[in-house]
Amino acid sequence: MGKAGRAKSAREKIKEQQELERSREQRRKVVTYFSVGVVAIAAVGAGWLYAASRSQSEEAANGLAPTTVQADGSVVMAKPGVTKPVVDIFEDFQCPACKQMEEVSGSTFRNLAAEGKAKVVYHPITIFGQDPAKSNSIRAGAAARCVADGKQWVAYHDALFKNQPSETVEGFKTDQLVTWGKEAGVTAPGFDTCVTGQKHAQAQADYSVKVNTEQKLKGTPTVKLNGTELENTVIFAPQELRDAVTKAPK
Incomplete structure (x- = not known):
């Protein structure tokens, strides 16, 4: 293989490596965004459940105080x-x-x-x-x-x-x-x-x-x-x- 062929092959390998890294980075971002979203949803849900529990009426006790x-x-x-x-x-x-x-x-x-x-x-x-x-x-x-x-x-x-x-x-x-x-x-x-x-x-x-x-x-x-x-x-x-x-x- 001549110098031109070897140079082309090296460039292609570099390009492939760059594409691979971009794909990996994109996947990392998607996973991160998804994880953050799940945590945020969970936090909102927990907050709503907490608020709901605080506003729930109590069961009336048996008998009244005098x-x-x-x-x-x-x-x-x-x-x-x-x-x-x-x-x-x-x-x-x-x-x-x-x-x-x-x-x-x-x-x-x-x-x-x-x-x-x-x-x-x-x-x-x-x-x-x-x-x-x-x-x-x-x-x-x-x-x-x-x-x-x-x-x-x-x-x-x-x-x-x-x-x-x-x-x-x-x-x-x-x-x-x-x-x-x-x-x-x-x-x-x-x-x-x-x-x-x-x-x-x-x-x-x-x-x-x-x-x-x-x-x-x-x-x-x-x-x-x-x-x-x-x-x-x-x-x-x-x-x-x-x-x-x-x-x-x-």
């Missing part, structure tokens, strides 16, 4: 001797966001009280200033005040949120409020006449003004832990809520 209806209309749920941390729940039976919070985190509040990890205090108030929502809320709040037994109050509380009407129509009518009370197991003497006569309507309105003024509420639901308002990202995430309460000063 529940006492106070003279002012607030309701205390706590095991004997538990005074802190204090979880104050300010909610309006007509408020859609309050209903949602109860559906998501209601069992967490009750479980914490049943476990002796918190003193939970419900404050049913009227936050609305315009009808029909305002009148709806006052009727429901006044009806709840007709229930003196703590366990029955909790059942009625749940029934009111379950049957919450639209904010734009007249709802929580007195005959409905009586029916839902009976369905919830309310046996308080004079419950029917207390509800239909709206015996506690003025007390509900006055208490709402007092609480709104003293607590400087911006809306409902508002949850305070030892007097400090919790963010919505906490009260709508059961695990975040539990963590905040269990880590609070006793």
Whole structure:
């Protein structure tokens, strides 16, 4: 083979070697990109699963902590001797966001009280200033005040949120409020006449003004832990809520 032939052969070998290296590099890049993509997808998936686990509602524990209806209309749920941390729940039976919070985190509040990890205090108030929502809320709040037994109050509380009407129509009518009370197991003497006569309507309105003024509420639901308002990202995430309460000063 002449010099020209040998030179051509060498050039071809070099070219083949370069092509081989380019192919290998391309494969390395593809593998790298794929690996990074898999890791990224896994990270996103893990993050979503973690977030989902934190927002999943708890199963309700068997039995409630002792529940006492106070003279002012607030309701205390706590095991004997538990005074802190204090979880104050300010909610309006007509408020859609309050209903949602109860559906998501209601069992967490009750479980914490049943476990002796918190003193939970419900404050049913009227936050609305315009009808029909305002009148709806006052009727429901006044009806709840007709229930003196703590366990029955909790059942009625749940029934009111379950049957919450639209904010734009007249709802929580007195005959409905009586029916839902009976369905919830309310046996308080004079419950029917207390509800239909709206015996506690003025007390509900006055208490709402007092609480709104003293607590400087911006809306409902508002949850305070030892007097400090919790963010919505906490009260709508059961695990975040539990963590905040269990880590609070006793």
